[in-house]
Amino acid sequence: MPAALDGASFWPLFAFFFGVVLLRTQLTYWIARLVTRWSLDHTRPRRPWVARVHRWLQGEGTARGLRTVERWGVVAVPLSFLATGTKTVVNAAAGVVAMPFPRYLPAMLLGCVVHATIYATVGWAAWSAALAAATGSAWGIAAIAVIALAVLILVALRLRARRRASTADGAELP
Known part of the structure; x- marks a missing residue:
């Protein structure tokens, strides 16, 4: 957070967090929607970042988000802002299923206000x-240094395991 907001009152903090979450959720929705469209148009994405997002969209987290959106519909979008770890997958799922933007926008804005x-x-x-x-x-x-190091090690191990798995499957590496 910018130093100018240290000790700030409610409204500047609200505006800052609203702007951040608005940008993040819009990017998530539109990238998922775009990559899904590209993936449907092309069976093997050529751009490395499209291939990475394509693989992420096929993962279990996105599958849970899709099930949530299929079950709860547009209500899932603002509710996703109440629980940690659900905002990204639910908003991506809304993009994957191409939830109509006029229906998605008010739900997303309500979630941004809550967040x-x-x-x-x-x-x-x-x-x-x-x-x-x-x-x-x-x-x-x-303790903070140990936690940060542990997170970095876990991320590196996951990336390495994914690369090995994709190499074993004969898939192209990005």
């Missing part, structure tokens, strides 16, 4: 308090 409200109030305050508590001691800083 920005949570983060501009209790969400950001809780994050700031936890970070301040953790960095207030040498043990807290060490």
Whole structure:
């Protein structure tokens, strides 16, 4: 978050978080919709980033998002902003199934308002308090460093396993 927003009142924080989540969800929806369209038009995407998104769209997370959108329809979009880890897959699923934009937009905007409200109030305050508590001691800083290192190692191992699996399947690497 920009330093100018440190200690800011509700409305500047709300505007910041609303803008961030609006941009992120729009990009997710349109990239998923575009890559799905390209994938339907071309059986093997040639552009490396399209191939990566294509593989992600075929993953279990997106499949869960599709099932949620199929079951709950447009209501799934604003509800996805209430739970961690669901926003991206549900908004991508809305793009994959080509949910009509006039129906998607109000639901997405409602979700953005909910998200920005949570983060501009209790969400950001809780994050700031936890970070301040953790960095207030040498043990807290060490814990953050260990967690960051663990996340990097897990990401690297997953990427390596995916590359090995795609090489074993004879698929092209991006």
